[in-house]
Amino acid sequence: MESYLAELNDAQRAPVLQKDGAMIVIAGAGSGKTRVLTYRIAYLMSKGVDPFNILSLTFTNKAAKEMKKRISQIVGSSEAKNLWMGTFHSIFAKMLRFEADKLGYPSNFTIYDTQDSQRLISAIIKEMGLDKDIYKYKQVYSRISSYKNSLITVKAYFQNPELKEADAMSKKPRLGDIYKNYVDRCFKAGAMDFDDLLLKTNELLNRFPEVLQKYQNRFRYILVDEYQDTNHSQYLIVKALSDKFQNICVVGDDAQSIYAFRGANINNILNFQKDYDNVQLYRLEQNYRSTKNIVNAANSIIEKNKTKLEKVVWTANEDGPKIIVNRLLTDGEEGRFVASSIFENKMQNQLDNGSFAILYRTNAQSRAMEDALRKREIPYRIYGGLSFYQRKEIKDVLSYLRLLINPNDEAALKRVINYPARGIGQTTIDKLTIAANTYGKSIFEVIENLDHIDLKVNSGTRNKLTNFVNMIKSFSILNENADAFTVADTVAKKTGLVQDLKKDGTPEGVAKIENIEELLNGIRDFVEGQKELADATGSLAEFLEDVALATDMDKETGDDHVALMTIHLAKGLEFPYVYIVGMEEDLFPSGMSMNTRSELEEERRLFYVALTRAEKQAYLTYTQSRYRWGKLVDAEPSRFIDEIEGKFLDYMIPQDDYKYKPLIDTDIFGDVDKSKLRQTKPTAGSPPPAHKPSEEQLRKLRKLRPALDHTGQASIKDVVKLEEGNEVEHIRFGKGKVLKIDGIGQDKKAEINFENGGIKKLLLRFAKLKLL
Numbered sequence: 014m015e016s017y018l019a020e021l022n023d024a025q026r027a028p029v030l031q032k033d034g035a036m037i038v039i040a041g042a043g044s045g046k047t048r049v050l051t052y053r054i055a056y057l058m059s060k061g062v063d064p065f066n067i068l069s070l071t072f073t074n075k076a077a078k079e080m081k082k083r084i085s086q087i088v089g090s091s092e093a094k095n096l097w098m099g100t101f102h103s104i105f106a107k108m109l110r111f112e113a114d115k116l117g118y119p120s121n122f123t124i125y126d127t128q129d130s131q132r133l134i135s136a137i138i139k140e141m142g143l144d145k146d147i148y149k150y151k152q153v154y155s156r157i158s159s160y161k162n163s164l165i166t167v168k169a170y171f172q173n174p175e176l177k178e179a180d181a182m183s184k185k186p187r188l189g190d191i192y193k194n195y196v197d198r199c200f201k202a203g204a205m206d207f208d209d210l211l212l213k214t215n216e217l218l219n220r221f222p223e224v225l226q227k228y229q230n231r232f233r234y235i236l237v238d239e240y241q242d243t244n245h246s247q248y249l250i251v252k253a254l255s256d257k258f259q260n261i262c263v264v265g266d267d268a269q270s271i272y273a274f275r276g277a278n279i280n281n282i283l284n285f286q287k288d289y290d291n292v293q294l295y296r297l298e299q300n301y302r303s304t305k306n307i308v309n310a311a312n313s314i315i316e317k318n319k320t321k322l323e324k325v326v327w328t329a330n331e332d333g334p335k336i337i338v339n340r341l342l343t344d345g346e347e348g349r350f351v352a353s354s355i356f357e358n359k360m361q362n363q364l365d366n367g368s369f370a371i372l373y374r375t376n377a378q379s380r381a382m383e384d385a386l387r388k389r390e391i392p393y394r395i396y397g398g399l400s401f402y403q404r405k406e407i408k409d410v411l412s413y414l415r416l417l418i419n420p421n422d423e424a425a426l427k428r429v430i431n432y433p434a435r436g437i438g439q440t441t442i443d444k445l446t447i448a449a450n451t452y453g454k455s456i457f458e459v460i461e462n463l464d465h466i467d468l469k470v471n472s473g474t475r476n477k478l479t480n481f482v483n484m485i486k487s488f489s490i491l492n493e494n495a496d497a498f499t500v501a502d503t504v505a506k507k508t509g510l511v512q513d514l515k516k517d518g519t520p521e522g523v524a525k526i527e528n529i530e531e532l533l534n535g536i537r538d539f540v541e542g543q544k545e546l547a548d549a550t551g552s553l554a555e556f557l558e559d560v561a562l563a564t565d566m567d568k569e570t571g572d573d574h575v576a577l578m579t580i581h582l583a584k585g586l587e588f589p590y591v592y593i594v595g596m597e598e599d600l601f602p603s604g605m606s607m608n609t610r611s612e613l614e615e616e617r618r619l620f621y622v623a624l625t626r627a628e629k630q631a632y633l634t635y636t637q638s639r640y641r642w643g644k645l646v647d648a649e650p651s652r653f654i655d656e657i658e659g660k661f662l663d664y665m666i667p668q669d670d671y672k673y674k675p676l677i678d679t680d681i682f683g684d685v686d687k688s689k690l691r692q693t694k695p696t697a698g699s700p701p702p703a704h705k706p707s708e709e710q711l712r713k714l715r716k717l718r719p720a721l722d723h724t725g726q727a728s729i730k731d732v733v734k735l736e737e738g739n740e741v742e743h744i745r746f747g748k749g750k751v752l753k754i755d756g757i758g759q760d761k762k763a764e765i766n767f768e769n770g771g772i773k774k775l776l777l778r779f780a781k782l783k784l785l
């Protein structure tokens with residue numbers, strides 16, 4: 014047996030060794046699904062399958078890179094470079110470049126990012142004279158996106174009276190017209206948006222049988238990770254390509270399906286067995302990632318979902334510490350708690366920053382975390398925020414580059430035609446747009462043909478427009494002979510972009526120049542890197558494609574940092590320590606996802622994903638009041654905390670010095686000296702509190718706490734006499750039976766099985782218990 018196969022357990026080895034046929038691996042988090050894909054590819058290659066014949070679809074391009082690296086190590090050659098491996102979008106963009114002419118697109122088509130698409134839609138809404146408060150461009154964009162992902166083309170839209178009716182009912186009768194206009198404009202600009210990359214691939218494979226055959230023959234072996242989150246459009250592509258050889262291996266976990274809101278269809282995984290002949294179903298049950306406590310707690314959550322495939326997940330790993338739950342007053346305190354806990358864990362266990370992740374439901378929650386980490390001087394990186402390539406100064410340079418490759422790119426042209434300022438005003442741009450629409454030409458073509466078009470602009474403006482077009486053309490000529498770096502460097506200088514920022518002279522301006530330098534360095538690295546690849550040339554067009562499809566997750570950073578990201582982005586990843594913050598009703602589960610059982614179940618799957626990222630220790634935090642939509646509102650702990658079996662949790666209370674100590678009682682403060690909670694006075698070395706809670710907040714806080722003088726409660730002395738087998742009553746959990754007592758004196762704890770709360774460990778000093 015090849016030695017690497019010994020790095021798999023029997024269940025994992027089976028799908029790796031089944032060379033041909035259709036197979037599906039369904040298994041819970043951390044059980045080695047991604048590992049199976051990686052090793053399966055290595056195995057195929059070792060059995061003589063040419064890497065050019067293997068197509069592998071991953072959730073991020075970074076994951077693809079890591080898999081390639083591992084495969085190279087296993088097979089001991091650089092052959093893995095020739096694998097077609099990446100996200101659906103990046104793989105099929107590459108394929109579309111080869112075949113673009115068949116669809117009437119230039120092979121150097123531009124890829125519009127979300128911002129480009131939304132700007133264009135916004136412009137169209139304005140041009141059509143529609144009310145922008147009814148036709149909100151972001152909503153319109155996501156509606157169009159969902160049409161495309163369901164393969165509803167403009168033609169199909171207008172043939173389906175139900176769709177028109179539905180849009181009319183939602184007071185947007187012109188939606189179809191905007192859709193048509195948008196599609197026409199993209200086509201004219203030689204641009205595809207993200208959804209087009211899938212839609213046009215489907216169109217290509219449907220309309221051109223010879224193209225379909227070519228790629229069916231090419232991709233003899235197909236593998237898909239995170240199959241549970243494929244949408245309809247992606248599903249059809251995979252189905253079409255694998256139809257001939259049916260050598261397809263998909264892996265997924267229905268319990269981690271978290272993209273239904275973006276059109277992912279869990280039925281793709283449920284129906285897989287019907288889609289192919291003789292499908293082999295494999296299950297993996299052993300989790301290698303997390304401690305027993307984490308695995309079992311995650312199991313206890315997902316059990317609550319009604320719609321699910323029954324699965325076993327167990328681990329031979331150690332029990333590990335319990336999941337720590339902490340309640341904080343505000344998000345500021347929450348941030349400080351997380352930062353100081355990371356700091357302590359780092360110190361105590363000699364860990365690097367990369368061992369920690371902070372996960373949240375919404376991006377807005379990152380701010381409080383950032384503030385606290387900065388004060389503690391803990392390096393961090395926010396994933397999924399504005400990516401480097403979306404920064405204004407970077408997008409400006411990129412727009413010039415896009416334009417010299419594809420002069421019809423409307424979004425790019427509008428961005429830079431008058432930046433840096435060259436005296437081409439909005440009125441002129443409006444006139445050009447109207448002319449372009451009238452003649453069915455791009456704006457660039459209109460300017461090229463100014464002599465033949467009756468455009469009412471004066472000769473000064475004419476000159477400026479002609480100069481602009483000539484400058485872009487001169488860059489295009491340069492690009493025919495020079496490498497991507499030289500072209501980009503020339504563009505940055507000749508357009509006056511860098512000079513403009515230099516003139517600005519502010520620290521922000523300087524930072525922007527540095528960013529442009531970083532971009533140029535990136536292009537230089539890219540040119541060098543691409544030279545090694547068989548089918549790449551290191552051209553500017555290739556670089557732009559890479560950039561258009563680079564998600565923020567893909568960016569390589571060598572530095573050691575704490576990772577901050579939404580739970581959605583964390584899918585597939587793992588970290589020793591994970592902090593899940595904002596565990597509050599209306600936030601997580603999201604207030605917008607509680608209307609139906611299926612929405613709530615998706616939120617629960619999201620929580621399952623979050624918790625199963627943790628290897629050693631998980632923390633859950635929630636606050637008592639939080640600013641939502643500009644107002645301070647009372648927050649309630651998330652139902653998901655209650656859904657975890659109590660025996661997997663440890664509760665804490667905040668102390669005056671931000672140190673904390675496991676309290677073990679649930680979220681009840683009991684007899685804790687209340688004044689301490691108010692004294693948020695830091696000790697030396699601790700960060701200062703953001704602000705002292707107002708009287709109003711404190712009043713709310715006290716109201717939230719259970720009444721402290723519970724009548725009929727046994728005195729502490731009595732409770733200390735508790736013994737195993739005693740019947741007790743708790744203020745919130747009701748009646749219960751004492752299972753175990755341990756600890757002495759102040760630290761004495763009782764494990765009690767409550768009728769209402771399950772098994773809880775309570776610190777007797779604080780517990781509100783009555784001996785029955």
Ligand code: ATP
Nearest residue numbers: 020021022041042043044045046047048301302585
């Ligand atoms: P997710 O559902 O979160 O995507 P997954 O099922 O893809 O998880 P992997 O990421 O492949 O799981 O594996 C989880 C961790 O367990 C990884 O660190 C992996 O290297 C490790 N692992 C998997 N199988 C084994 C094994 N047989 N021996 C040792 N480690 C393993």
Ligand code: MG
Nearest residue numbers: 046047048585
């Ligand atoms: Mg995985």
